[in-house]
Amino acid sequence: AQSVTQLGSHVSVSEGALVLLRCNYSSSVPPYLFWYVQYPNQGLQLLLKYTSAATLVKGINGFEAEFKKSETSFHLTKPSAHMSDAAEYFCAVSASGRNKLIFGTGTLLAVQP
Amino acid sequence: DSGVTQTPKHLITATGQRVTLRCSPRSGDLSVYWYQQSLDQGLQFLIQYYNGEERAKGNILERFSAQQFPDLHSELNLSSLELGDSALYFCASSVGGLAGGSETQYFGPGTRLLVL
Numbered sequence: 001a002q003s004v005t006q007l008g009s010h011v012s013v014s015e016g017a018l019v020l021l022r023c024n025y026s027s028s029v030p031p032y033l034f035w036y037v038q039y040p041n042q043g044l045q046l047l048l049k050y051t052s053a054a055t056l057v058k059g060i061n062g063f064e065a066e067f068k069k070s071e072t073s074f075h076l077t078k079p080s081a082h083m084s085d086a087a088e089y090f091c092a093v094s095a096s097g098r099n100k101l102i103f104g105t106g107t108l109l110a111v112q113p
Numbered sequence: 114d115s116g117v118t119q120t121p122k123h124l125i126t127a128t129g130q131r132v133t134l135r136c137s138p139r140s141g142d143l144s145v146y147w148y149q150q151s152l153d154q155g156l157q158f159l160i161q162y163y164n165g166e167e168r169a170k171g172n173i174l175e176r177f178s179a180q181q182f183p184d185l186h187s188e189l190n191l192s193s194l195e196l197g198d199s200a201l202y203f204c205a206s207s208v209g210g211l212a213g214g215s216e217t218q219y220f221g222p223g224t225r226l227l228v229l
Binding site: 032034036042043044045046049051052090094095098099100101102103104105106 | 115117144146148155156157158161168169171203205207214215216217218219220221222223
């Protein structure tokens, strides 16, 4: 069975500070990992995904994530937070041959001026 | 804009009723997925259709059913509605969806269902 755990349901950072959103996964087979962002009253938008190519994945809006197999982690980072980054972020996992996404519980990011 | 459209945006109905949610995938996408987002269950996969055929099933209740039509749009039917069915229902689409797992799923804006 596959699962993801997002540590911290709420994260607050100051504008310009580092953003770090944590995601740990559990999978018996090599996983595909995704980060999605959900702005208020909108659908989910893909930020980035890991598909077993490079372990450091760069996404949109300056976000990146590093796949660490030894730590079963796929944390999302951004060097400098903007007010527009305030949203809910979801980590998700799928496996080869299985197209359903299994989502974490989400992390609500607040950016303080 | 993901290119996935969902109607209606909002739906208010009473317990025991039946509703139909509609989804049009991105042009060229063959797979459609349905997800439910609720406060207590989070985001949960319900069902996937590929080119008109059911492909994968998740935590979908027997009171819920879906189908994908020849023009690739999909409908999710919810019947005998209960208060606990109140949620945001998302549709997503991807290009293929047969044996991937790595494909990007593009999400629509969702239909917010409120059961009173």
